[in-house]
Amino acid sequence: MISKPAILAVSAAVAAAIAGGYHLSRRPAQPPSAPSTQSAAAPAALRQTDALASQLKDILAAYRKTIVLLADEQGMTPGERAQATAVGQGLFHDNQERIAQADAALAALAGSGGAERHGKLAALLDYIEADPALYDADRLAFRELLQSLQGHVARDSSLPAIKLHKRISEDMDALAEIERNYDKEIRQIFGRYEQRGIALKRERWDDYVAHLKKLYSREAILKEYGVVMPYQGPQPGGEPAPAPPAADTGKAEEGEIFGTSLPKKTVVLTFDDGPHKRYSEEIGAILKQYGVPAVFFNVGRNLGSLDEARKPKLNGGAEVSRKLKAAGYTLANHSFSHAQLSKQTGGKLQAEILDTDVLLKAIDADRSPLFRFPYGARNSEGMAALDQARLKSVMWNIDSLDWADPVPSSIADRVLKTVDKEGRGIILFHDIHERTVKALPAILDRLVAEGYQFAGWDGSRFKVAGSASAPEAAPVAAGYGNSWAIVVGIDDYAKWPKLQYAVRDAQGVRQTLIDKFGFAAERVVTLKNGEATRNGILGAFHDKLAHGGVQRNDRIFVFFAGHGATRKLSSGRDLGYIVPVDADPNQLATDAIPMTEIQNIAESLNAKHVLFVMDACYSGLGLTRGGGSASFLRDNAKRIGRQMLTAGGGDQLVADGGPNGHSVFTWTLLQGLGGKGDLNGDGLITATELAAYVAPAVAGVSSQTPAFGSLPGSEGGDFVFELPAETEFLGAATAQLSNDAIAMNSRLEASGQPAAAQIAAAQAPAARPVPVTVKDLQGNEQKIIPPAAVPVSARLLAQRANDRGLQLYKEKQYAAAEAQFTEALKLRTDFALAANNLGFVFYKQDRYKEAARWFENTIRIDPSRAIAYLNLGDASARSGDTARAKSAYNTYLALAPAGGGAAYAKQQLEKL
Template structure:
């Protein structure tokens, strides 16, 4: 039986985290010096009390929602309605706790609160995630305090948040299936079943007790008119008898959807949703809370707050603003004068933001009665309800949210969809929904002059939507140096280890799902067993998975009496004279590929000859509608390092073969030919093959295996997680740097402009097919607009790669591009400063480091870089100030002793001019 729980956070609560014993970054001191401002001695007790209340509510929500999907329909509606109300109360408690902890006089109390969140012995593992939103607000607010003590606490809060993100990534797929594992970060690893956690909570609370405790807040049947037909209402929403007074989704034409977002504006997620809607050319209605927009004075005049600027951006993007009350209260319980006040105050703030057009209203929780409805109508507002509820407020899994919306729309064939623009998971789920709707030919609607307005065109989706592309990822990675009968190799094991590292750390493959066989382990029996048992097990490998196989070692060829050649990969225990018995033939790999249940599989063979006599050529045509079809098409692809009459080079840079080194460069982002953040197998081959051919006497081949239906294996590029450039960042040596520039040039020169399917622009590269014949490999390169924030991150990542290759002009241009896209991008400012520093432009570099710490004063490396730049520029006083701040933030850094000695040195001219 599936289990769905209420998770009121941007991270799944079912992924439990124990920060008890969590080892924070040792660069941050656990004990902070006393704050300079007088401290409130009672603040610690008050924050502790608020934390207890927040956690109690968090636990009640979990008990309330645990297994609610199995309840009878009427009870399920009441449980969901109460769950929504408690969720909003939880948000208010989180906000109140964060605001109290951000008071200058509460710094010591805030330190105690963080310690408690991390290590309170009486709290269960999953309890700590109740405080994630609090931690995020603390990290942001304390960082802006510009005090050293505050910056230290901000770093500590951010590290706790980073731990949650790490756990989410590691457990999200497992969570989706069984809500199973809970990890404890630190020396001791602890796992706890979700059912064990909920069982502990049931000893403290029961659903009946929770409902009884909050029962006065439930919308009673007497407060609501009879339900409208199922075509006009669903989930927790109930309609009124005269339903024509309100707007429902059943009036939309077939295969038409109106998107709505409640409870905003949010300072970050609303803008991210605007970026997504822009990519899909989809209009939406944003039902906003007055309290998020500002306040209304006693004289009735609106006093816009920070949220008003977000609302103006919603309008500027072409979307509609609407009224969702002021406080998100249960309006069916309000006196009518209170209903009027809530609606009128929000109207004043919406007008102040520049709202025009239809004046729409949505009752919180869908709870209204005839009196409340008549009251808002007297203000010339019209109620708009929904008929498809995403339940994004309760479901932690973006894919699950998307599946629910798509299934309900498929069932009803039209709909007003309810989302909330205050959750990170909504941001993740929305592209999955829009991509499928666009692919299936749905149209988007808006509401104007009292009626639906349907867009005339059915928008095509972006080439590939961001988000989770696979349910699970599996890999077999093999590297053999120590052959007994064959010549020994120098770099194959290191190649395999580097590929495994990239899969796990860069592309999110779970370590347990990656089998590494090296040297004596890589026998014929072990290789075939790993392929057949791991990849042939339908219980382990599912339809929506991907499989990756990498082999680095010897390869050979056997010529058959017919004249046809068959390629082999050579295991460690193979003899020299009986390939058929001792080695693994390419047709066997084809059989393995056809038996895999995963939709996409990619074999990469770095061996002397990997020819495939039975394989058809694998020309892959570019497809501008790739996003529509790739998830449905089976893909079986292979790339090999060389041809029948060639030996592959085992002496590339960094202790790798030339082929694997180029492959790793490509996976670092260079093979993303259209800048969409995704590398398809075709893009990988289009970059690697001509690059390798230009620097070694070998011609990599690529193609599709029998059974492939045109699907593409896809790598999704992560964003860089590094703290920023500093003197500790490793770079390629001069030879490797020159080689990197050469392969980029060769790969670029090999591409020719070619028309692609559907009118998209494309490139064409002529490389060898798996049968040894030339083939024209086409790859779509239509540029994709990912939004300014994502584009800035990619430009920064590109700059980091170019810096490592000592290509400073290009790196500088990339970081400047990132800052043009995101002017407040502190990481890019630091990185630009460091490139200038490496070019001896010390004063200019210092200016960018200063901008970086102005944007984010907790960025310790920027303070270190600023000190170095000021010292080189001859300003010892400013250098010392920067170094002191750095040491306060990172007292155990590798350079700490050196800097402390410099600071302590006499200022009589003998102090070193450079460190």
């Protein structure tokens, strides 16, 4: 295994290996030697798997050639760059075939049941891990194959297979570290950057590339693929050199689309080579989260085959494409076998185009007429065949190079730089790589923030959905600029009954806004007791907000905890008031602040969304019904929102006696903001969701009926809180809720059945929002519908499952927490946070051996996570494994000598 004896030292080992020649193995580093037909160091078992060994070497050779082709890219002419890219794509797709064949052979070997299978697989791992002819960068060529092999081995429950699985896991960890160490160097090879004034020195990467250039030359590789570049200067004999083959300039030929005729700041997202059983759907989920269209160019053989009667026989890939189509994405034709169609003629050329067309029609009768030539390689016969089939060629002018570049951040940088240079166009991605999945959110975040619009295929042309003009630029998710708040809490009234909970409620809300949701402390205006006079409250609105720098893309949250009052007017209409600390009960009209004034303030504030939460009871606010939106994130960024949630109606009293000195309403509100208000599981809590959680729950445990609605002047916008991802590794120091808090939460969950049903339904793939009945402030019932869940990636689903598990753990619901942490690990097997947290749930249930295993898994995934060693020490000590406990405690002290658990670890060592 790579660095097997010291997983903790992976990073240091890699750094040392880089310094010594990029060699990482289980034996001391040696200078790399030129590869031979069969390495002398390869074990005898490797020679028994000659076919697989040969395939691995062919995979490595193609990988190396790709690097040689694209090295020094910034120094190439446009013609040279175009040819190198075209040949590089050919190398890449040929290599995909080799990898698929090797994967099939490895799957057969792992599942053969033969006694020799483990030794043969171990021999192949020996070659990848320790062959002296390999540089560390070479080993990255085998990452996808190792990932797949790990899955094959996992199906074998024998002890040797378990050891192999652990070994491959450690190898994958080491490869991830190699990738991080090579990040800058790989960017230099695969990135399209301008030269800096002072070139950074990368001697060891240069050594690697120089080594590869001794093995291969760009000229020889191009020649191998039928390309000979002409002289760039005068030819022998004094004749001028002929012009190199022109690179695609983005100018549309007849019948083709390049994207250069799109409006400024408009892009089309396209994904080639799928569908892929894992990555295509994950990419679709990311696109759905951002609300942007895309075109997926499918390779026919990934969809199925045709029988002798040319009837389609669809496979699992077709179901992936069917889901993409159902989600609103465009399916298109990318040939049947990804052959270079410029070299095909006659019936073979026709079959490459038409066979995939038949398969696509079986999936979607109204399939799009879009076609992309593999490698962009087309000729007049191919264009004529498209015309005859009534298909249209779609090229690109922005190449992500995700087929060659293994580093997501480098892919993102390249795309953004090229988009900035081009200003518009069609972006080429491939939905068959994990690195594309990782790069896509960073690309979309920047493009959305910079005001780019995304065009989709409308049946006849690429068009921005809904409008030809650019929509308002707003980052996805909350989409706000600055966040402001006014928080008021009054206990110590002079002429009204004193309260016991209001100041603590205000303090709790303030800390939640700052600590959890990132409100800047200086923008949270807090008024307590004597500060909360009528002039003080109105001054906070007028001076601090209206004239304090609030911008139209900001949000404002207002919380009031204190007395409320309702006065019946001569017209018979009720008018609600909030009661400042200095108000006289007999002078309500002059001393208190009427809701009509709050409404006027709300309309005058220059902010996108404003939410008032009043822990007091009123009636007569004249609110309008709230509502959701189908394409919530994008629509919500355009709509003004003015909303209010109150604790109850005008004839009710606010219930004191909540946990931790809070009112029942504010406790429930804080629980909602803590994550329980995310009813659809998308990581966002809207005001509508918050009301749907709080109102029925509070009404079920008290005599209050909270009310919710939109103030006059609202345009349907919904205030949004974006939940941060929980990062807490559970340990002995993790605080849990008090018994009275747990009891209250149990009552809230039991009473708020609509919200509980919504949370359960949100976990279904095609969940529909559950309507919730809530009072408006006139006492009438209204049904509010939280926004539908936005599909998200498996990575984000794993994070949400972990976050729910953390909530459940703090409520001591260990079985339910265990299920959530398990779900997180099913979605993301390398999730160290969930692995540790699952282990600690086992520990709390006195299942110490299971706990120790999961703490060990955490350490395998993240070997520098100190708390996992502290937890492992505790679990090992409780299970009687003294030696392992001592080792774990000592490792914790080595990693965190001044950590919060250092004194505890020393005490435990003394006891052992």
